[in-house]
Amino acid sequence: MHEMAIVQSVIDIVLQEMDRHGVEKLKAIHLAVGRMSAIVPEQMRMCFDILTADHKLAGAELNIRMVPVTYRCRNCDQEFTSEGITFKCPYCEGPDPDIIFGRELKIESIEVMDE
């Protein structure tokens, strides 16, 4: 379950950022995860709960935005998105479009508890 290693990296980065911004408590962590990445969001949330029990991040919400796969047609240059894998351009039926988004594993923001 590599989600454990990935969530540990999230926690390491978030703690650095909290330090940098002088933040003590978080309401949420917002991630962007591409549908093409090999990640199961439920697994990530479970790992997050395990790794943050008794921790200053305990109770923070791990919000995971799934990024659909965005393709660009090599034939007509149109861009289009798909929830899954597709091999055909919906505009010109051209084959093998390039994937331009959908592989990301990013932290987008941390959300501070309102006073």
Next chain:
Amino acid sequence: MKIPVVRNILEVNDRIAKQNREIFDRSNLFVINLMSSPGAGKTSLLEQTIERLKDKLDIGVIEGDIQCSFDAERIAKKGVAVTQINTDGACHLDGNMIREAMNQFDLSALDLLIVENVGNLVCPAEFKVGENMKAMILSVTEGDDKPLKYPLMFQESSALVINKIDLLPYVDCKVENIREAVSQLNRDIAVFEVSCKTGEGIDQWVAWLEKQVWDGKINAGQ
């Protein structure tokens, strides 16, 4: 209040992998990250490959295993330098583990370092270790639906070795289906059909691999 961060979650591993790569490059060493499901035939393919290449290239092997060292012992019997990483439960190798293991070799004495990743069709694909290329094995017993079910590794790999073709008469798997799906996922991937049991197709794979190593060395030397 939201504070924007925008950082790559795997930035630390990516950085370590990049440093590993710089170290490998300085030793003019070509590195392959070999991945597959458990039991698809990684160690068997290594045994076959080493047998055919060890007189031409100096080869080292890093064996990643969740536990035990059977694979490392199999490789050691082939007379090449091998070291074992026990991942202690982790389902993939990462840059740090390779950094430790690579220090056990005289890197400048090697031409080719092969990393046998932990048997897993999903997890290793996200973690670079500093390799020049990823290669993967799919055995025909796993079925021809795997590329579309687990596309990432097929997209990341430069070579796909379809193994256990001696078993094709007994399994519900069509090599053409694998080839078609894979070529749609990754049009640059080199595909080989082999049997590590009968030796069929191994020579083509080995010839291709040897060429990658020499081409890599020429590029690094320029």
